[in-house]
Amino acid sequence: MKDTWNIYNWGKSLADNRFRLLGHLLLLFLILFLGFQNINGNFNRDGFLYAFVASTLVFALPIYLSIYWLVPRFLNRHQLIHYWILFFVIILLSVLLGLAFLYPLHQHYGSHEFCLQDGRSFSFLSFMHSILILMLIASGCTSFELFRRWIVSGRKIMELEKATKQTELQQLKNQINPHFLFNMLNNANILVKEDAVEASQILEKLDDLLRYQFNDSARKEVFLKADIQFLVDYLELEKVRRDHFEYQVTTEGELDEVCVPPLLFIPFVENAVKHNPDSNNLSYVHLYFTVRDNELLFRCENSKPPVPAVKKEGGIGLVNIRRRLDLLYGPKYVLQIEDKETTYNVNLHLNL
Structure with missing residues (x-):
């Protein structure tokens, strides 16, 4: 329970507006890191910059489209089938675009044969491997964004319930106070007429x-x-x-x-x-x-x-x-x- 509460407090910090810029910067750093890691050692110095830009776009496209378009447009509206179909299409297009840019660049600036980490030449298996890796990365970033949105939504609900509770409680207390005051003034009025000492x-x-x-x-x-x-x-x-x-x-x-x-x-x-x-x-x-x-x-x-x-x-x-x-x-x-x-x-x- 304590660990859950710590996670929730950590999420509240990330959901705060002061940390929005930091969140964007961390996401951008992650995408740049993935783009660098994807082509590191596969291109010479002349083609590295071009390959780095292309590789970064391959990761940025599905991540940003999923977070800022698919989630608010489909997932938040519980259109799960549409979300997953479009998510897979975007992943597929990102991989194809990546191959369309990176494969020709590798032919001109590659430091070795375009292959998988285990040394096998590019094939259908490597294509499926790229799709799986990109899906996992995009899904992870989307899950983190969903967690942040859940924290923000939960905080808004809590603040609304708190405001409603305070308003209703104040109304109930105000309903009690005038009622009691009316009785006291009525008692004082009776005693003023009957006995001055008791009235005092x-x-x-x-x-x-x-x-x-x-x-x-x-x-x-x-x-x-x-x-x-x-x-x-x-x-x-x-x-x-x-x-x-x-x-x-x-x-x-x-x-x-x-x-x-x-x-x-x-x-x-x-x-x-x-x-x-x-x-x-x-x-x-x-x-x-x-x-x-x-x-x-x-x-x-x-x-x-x-x-x-x-x-x-x-x-x-x-x-x-x-x-x-x-x-x-x-x-x-x-x-x-x-x-x-x-x-x-x-x-x-x-x-x-």
Whole structure:
């Protein structure tokens, strides 16, 4: 897996625009080297330059045509039959053109008989040997170009998915924030009318909440303790507003260095508060945060009134909450809901 990742990173470097010129130069150097190697020792000094140019063109023609014409025109469009037919035709024409140029040159400037490496005279076997060698070289260069294009395409897809994910996540977070703010302002409005002292307390808490809302929540991550303090302020605000309400926040484990996305838990706590408005009996919300073995366990338990609260339209909804968790954590979370007769429990497991 590590080797695969190193290859991928190496491919990303080659796919970068800064390395495009270097890639062209390396390909040109390879073609010049093959052209030189093909005629090295077969021509005298007078005919070497002509033979070198002809030999280089023999290799350049199929390589460049395959990379810059056949691949985008046929292979990328999944026209494999057309691609392979034209590829073979180009290879065949390149070999024939090479023979048409090199054979006469060798007759005038050759240092020895035009033959194969094993000493046999030019024949049908040598012709097939040339086709096979040129096919392998052109196929290798084409394969490298396909790998580069795959890396570029994969990077574009990843960047598009990342941009889409960030946009969608921001929309979901914006959908949560105004909803929560509306509830807080409504609570403050009620208390201002009933009790000036309590109104002052709630406005102070609201100031802290809004400060967190517009400052810390704009960050990608916040410390878990800061998000817990935000929940405490919210619950304290609710306790001031309601006569028969109590809350409890329990933490366990090392929370100091743990970071989480902002406003991750408030939808659960807000729903817990909203759906147990029992003015005659004690209602409660209990929160539990446990960090162990690189996992964060969050539990929200709230009481349920004897008469269920009327559900209002326009709430955040469990679907949006799950969607945000999917975007943030992918498969690295487990969300369980337990709707019992007298309690409603939310259990969230996150891999840190």
